[in-house]
Amino acid sequence: MIEKLHLAIAQATAPLEARHAERMRCARGCHACCVDELTVFAVEADLIQRHHAELLETEAPGPEGACAFLDADGACRIYAHRPYVCRTQGLPLRWVEEQDGEAVELRDICPLNAEGEPLAALEPADCWTLGAAEQHLARIQAAFEPETPQRRVALRALFKPSGS
Numbered sequence: 239m240i241e242k243l244h245l246a247i248a249q250a251t252a253p254l255e256a257r258h259a260e261r262m263r264c265a266r267g268c269h270a271c272c273v274d275e276l277t278v279f280a281v282e283a284d285l286i287q288r289h290h291a292e293l294l295e296t297e298a299p300g301p302e303g304a305c306a307f308l309d310a311d312g313a314c315r316i317y318a319h320r321p322y323v324c325r326t327q328g329l330p331l332r333w334v335e336e337q338d339g340e341a342v343e344l345r346d347i348c349p350l351n352a353e354g355e356p357l358a359a360l361e362p363a364d365c366w367t368l369g370a371a372e373q374h375l376a377r378i379q380a381a382f383e384p385e386t387p388q389r390r391v392a393l394r395a396l397f398k399p400s401g402s
């Protein structure tokens with residue numbers, strides 16, 4: 239189920255990446271959004287553990303201050319199985335919040351990708367809208383661990399002590 243969601247996210251973000259190719263500076267080695275305090279739902283941690291058991295047992299986490307999965311070149315060591323939160327970074331993001339009883343649309347983008355057409359001028363369909371995927375992910379986690387439907391795991395905590 240989690241693999242299906244990741245695939246659906248990849249298919250949904252591909253046209254947005256193409257639409258914004260000129261402004262996006264995201265590339266191997268750019269890791270400004272790969273911060274150290276990321277946590278993921280247990281179901282995404284399980285995906286990483288299943289596919290990268292050897293890495294987690296034999297390799298050391300990256301230095302504190304950035305994501306433990308970055309390698310010395312600033313590339314992600316689990317890229318194919320990176321969590322949802324890593325899959326939409328860099329795109330123009332939009333979400334709706336209730337403020338004083340009214341629904342307000344907010345937008346944001348990585349400062350490295352800010353140059354170009356103003357965010358406010360973009361059509362909603364040209365942004366990644368937060369909400370639906372997060373709800374889908376939460377349902378997958380609830381089905382994965384009904385007793386602890388909110389359980390999250392720090393990415394750095396996935397490394398075995400012997401690998402550090």
Ligand code: SF4
Pocket residue numbers: 269271272273276305306307308313314315316317320321324393
């Ligand atoms: S898992 Fe990979 S893409 Fe996500 S923050 Fe860590 S290094 Fe970056």
